[in-house]
Amino acid sequence: MAVSQRPLAARSSGTAPQAHALGLGLRGAAATLRPRRHSRAPASSSSPGAPRASLIPAAPPAPAATSPAAGSVPLSNGGLGGPAAGAGVLPGPPSGPITGAALGELVRKFKRLQNGSDIRGIALEGVPNEPVTLSAGAVFFIGVAFARWLRSKGHAAPKVSVGRDPRLSGPLLESTFAAGLIHGGAAAVHLFGLATTPAMFYSIVLSGGASSGPASPAFFSTANSVASAAKRASPLNPDAAGSPPAGSGGTNTMLPPPPVPPASELAAQPYTGAVMLTASHLPYNANGLKFFVAAGGLDKPDIAELLQSAAAAAAEAGVNIGDPVSEQSHLVAVALSLDPSRLARLPFLPTYSASLRDLIKRGVNSPANYHFPLLGCHVVVDAGNGSGGFFAEQVLAPLGADTSGSVFLNPDGTFPNHPPNPEHPAAMASGAAAVKASGAELGIVFDTDVDRSAIVDAAGREINSNRFIALMSAVVLRQHPGTTIVTDSVTSNGLTDFIGALGGKHMRYKRGYKNVIGAGMRLNAAGEDCALMMETSGHGALRENFFLDDGAYLAVKAIIEHVRRKQEGAAGGLAELLAGLAEPAESREWRVRIQHSDFKAVGGRVLSAFHEWVTAAPGEGEGGVPAAPGSWSLESVNHEGWRVNIDEGEGRRGWLLLRQSLHDPLLVLNVESELPGGAEAAAARVAVWLKAGGAGAELPLDLGALAALAAAAAAGK
Numbered sequence: 001m002a003v004s005q006r007p008l009a010a011r012s013s014g015t016a017p018q019a020h021a022l023g024l025g026l027r028g029a030a031a032t033l034r035p036r037r038h039s040r041a042p043a044s045s046s047s048p049g050a051p052r053a054s055l056i057p058a059a060p061p062a063p064a065a066t067s068p069a070a071g072s073v074p075l076s077n078g079g080l081g082g083p084a085a086g087a088g089v090l091p092g093p094p095s096g097p098i099t100g101a102a103l104g105e106l107v108r109k110f111k112r113l114q115n116g117s118d119i120r121g122i123a124l125e126g127v128p129n130e131p132v133t134l135s136a137g138a139v140f141f142i143g144v145a146f147a148r149w150l151r152s153k154g155h156a157a158p159k160v161s162v163g164r165d166p167r168l169s170g171p172l173l174e175s176t177f178a179a180g181l182i183h184g185g186a187a188a189v190h191l192f193g194l195a196t197t198p199a200m201f202y203s204i205v206l207s208g209g210a211s212s213g214p215a216s217p218a219f220f221s222t223a224n225s226v227a228s229a230a231k232r233a234s235p236l237n238p239d240a241a242g243s244p245p246a247g248s249g250g251t252n253t254m255l256p257p258p259p260v261p262p263a264s265e266l267a268a269q270p271y272t273g274a275v276m277l278t279a280s281h282l283p284y285n286a287n288g289l290k291f292f293v294a295a296g297g298l299d300k301p302d303i304a305e306l307l308q309s310a311a312a313a314a315a316e317a318g319v320n321i322g323d324p325v326s327e328q329s330h331l332v333a334v335a336l337s338l339d340p341s342r343l344a345r346l347p348f349l350p351t352y353s354a355s356l357r358d359l360i361k362r363g364v365n366s367p368a369n370y371h372f373p374l375l376g377c378h379v380v381v382d383a384g385n386g387s388g389g390f391f392a393e394q395v396l397a398p399l400g401a402d403t404s405g406s407v408f409l410n411p412d413g414t415f416p417n418h419p420p421n422p423e424h425p426a427a428m429a430s431g432a433a434a435v436k437a438s439g440a441e442l443g444i445v446f447d448t449d450v451d452r453s454a455i456v457d458a459a460g461r462e463i464n465s466n467r468f469i470a471l472m473s474a475v476v477l478r479q480h481p482g483t484t485i486v487t488d489s490v491t492s493n494g495l496t497d498f499i500g501a502l503g504g505k506h507m508r509y510k511r512g513y514k515n516v517i518g519a520g521m522r523l524n525a526a527g528e529d530c531a532l533m534m535e536t537s538g539h540g541a542l543r544e545n546f547f548l549d550d551g552a553y554l555a556v557k558a559i560i561e562h563v564r565r566k567q568e569g570a571a572g573g574l575a576e577l578l579a580g581l582a583e584p585a586e587s588r589e590w591r592v593r594i595q596h597s598d599f600k601a602v603g604g605r606v607l608s609a610f611h612e613w614v615t616a617a618p619g620e621g622e623g624g625v626p627a628a629p630g631s632w633s634l635e636s637v638n639h640e641g642w643r644v645n646i647d648e649g650e651g652r653r654g655w656l657l658l659r660q661s662l663h664d665p666l667l668v669l670n671v672e673s674e675l676p677g678g679a680e681a682a683a684a685r686v687a688v689w690l691k692a693g694g695a696g697a698e699l700p701l702d703l704g705a706l707a708a709l710a711a712a713a714a715a716g717k
């Protein structure tokens with residue numbers, strides 16, 4: 001990444017304007033907003049592109065003062081990447097660095113924020129028993145850590161884009177995160193405001209930062225032409241978008257020269273990192289961060305390293321995370337010392353939308369209407385008041401689609417209508433109702449940050465989970481005959497048969513979209529063709545799309561397929577593709593809480609006992625523990641937990657899977673049956689076995705709803 005090391009001619013170090021620019025010191029470190037209650041939004045009143053209240057003005061006023069922040073000390077590198085040439089300075093810690101037992105507690109606070117390959121926590125006060133864990137101060141130091149991490153990977157002057165979903169805590173956290181990035185040595189930080197998770201990765205792609213990725217050559221020419229068009233137009237051009245003029249203040253002689261290239265040069269540099277502030281479908285009081293670099297999303301070990309580094313930076317600055325006084329005094333002092341010329345606010349969704357429109361134009365390739373390929377199509381979007389409303393207004397409508405009847409397009413961080421989550425029945429019911437009410441041909445349901453989606457067909461049939469994987473498999477298998485499709489572990493037997501019947505190969509792997517995508521990437525690296533990786537949650541990644549889990553890209557593929565079928569005069573809509581998909585009569589999930597701090601070990605014991613029970617020779621059972629039914633047989637390949645096939649008679653096949661939850665202290669039992677009542681009957685067998693001590697007499701398990709099944713079975717019901 002060739003970023004110029006040329007210093008700015010001059011830089012400012014004023015006081016009030018910087019604090020204003022970063023929106024710091026305006027509120028408590030932990031915002032105390034409560035959700036406003038909104039009436040249901042009318043379909044036509046959406047305005048996803050319009051920025052919500054922002055703490056970052058488009059063009060910060062020229063600084064008035066030039067004196068350095070009093071009592072500053074140089075920011076040390078915290079063990080990553082060497083000292084930052086021109087990184088900011090941290091104000092002197094109020095009571096010295098944090099050490100000893102307090103340091104241990106600080107590290108634990110940061111570590112608890114890790115959720116797999118994401119960071120997540122509670123960001124707003126107001127819900128009983130849910131104290132703030134992802135405070136403004138914590139996010140500041142995560143920003144410091146990410147900038148240092150990028151520098152440690154060889155990016156001397158990182159340029160970082162930051163987007164957010166509509167959560168109420170978003171504006172404050174984006175400001176403190178930006179401040180942290182600049183202090184950690186970021187050369188430029190561009191705040192996009194409302195954005196989506198895939199859009200953030202695309203900011204790297206479209207600015208030319210991921211051009212050696214695995215996308216198809218056809219797509220690259222699209223991406224590059226959009227990128228160059230974007231550079232000419234205003235959205236990615238700081239000069240046009242109101243970036244503050246470089247060098248409008250005096251030079252702060254206390255600070256080493258910053259590695260910031262002039263604004264015009266910076267605009268031409270690709271983003272080295274991109275970050276989305278979101279907690280996906282979690283409630284309004286949560287928030288979180290997802291990180292991207294040119295190679296893709298950061299993974300678990302990277303996040304662990306970031307959080308460790310963030311804790312070290314907080315300790316060094318003497319800031320006690322979670323203590324508003326400690327956090328606020330630090331954040332305000334930092335704001336006063338920041339160089340505002342490193343920060344710009346730029347809308348990115350218009351640029352990103354243009355790239356999605358281009359994909360649809362190329363995909364449909366309409367001889368009659370290349371530029372308006374969706375003329376005559378009625379498609380509705382249910383964005384659940386998350387970030388996805390732009391898709392109707394900036395992608396579909398400009399291509400000629402009728403999007404009337406779309407619902408909940410307006411971003412509202414209280415999510416007043418339904419959880420923005422295509423796994424949630426209320427979200428799917430809402431999308432289906434919108435299709436039926438408007439008579440649309442197709443519906444798209446997005447999650448909050450648009451890395452997941454689902455479809456509704458013209459009849460209002462909900463196409464999510466196994467059905468959506470089957471639909472995408474049918475599309476992908478036509479383009480890549482014989483390809484392997486990797487899914488998570490809880491997919492149906494019908495899906496495996498469906499993929500097989502179309503000539504594909506199904507690899508049923510583990511829960512967790514990162515696990516699923518990782519398995520597909522390894523297959524490709526080993527020479528096996530694997531074009532699609534998709535989880536029942538709606539996370540789906542295509543090899544042609546950088547292996548990125550991307551709900552908007554899945555929607556684009558579905559729309560192209562829909563129009564293609566129309567053009568060919570195919571009978572029926574998209575759901576016709578699913579004609580060969582056998583569906584179970586029942587699909588259920590039960591969760592058993594493990595009440596122990598070492599829940600992984602306890603869960604592991606239960607699972608090995610379960611394996612022994614299921615594979616034991618048929619018999620009567622012993623010591624009050626019943627034997628496993630003779631109709632059960634262990635699945636031959638298991639990547640997590642134990643999946644058991646159930647012979648339900650007359651050719652009917654059920655299955656159950658007992659596994660550990662990915663992140664939580666839970667055992668999860670998934671059951672599918674082709675018989676009404678079959679799922680409960682199978683779950684009751686497991687419940688009775690657990691209750692009778694089959695996995696050990698004193699195991700700290702809270703059976704939850706399974707307890708009632710065990711009791712009913714004992715009572716002979």
Ligand SMILES: O=P(O)(O)OC[C@H]1O[C@H](O)[C@H](O)[C@@H](O)[C@@H]1O
Pocket residue numbers: 511512513514535537539660661662663664668
């Ligand atoms: O293991 P579970 O508790 O079912 O959770 C598993 C889920 O965890 C997270 O939400 C991941 O984003 C999903 O990809 C994954 O499927």
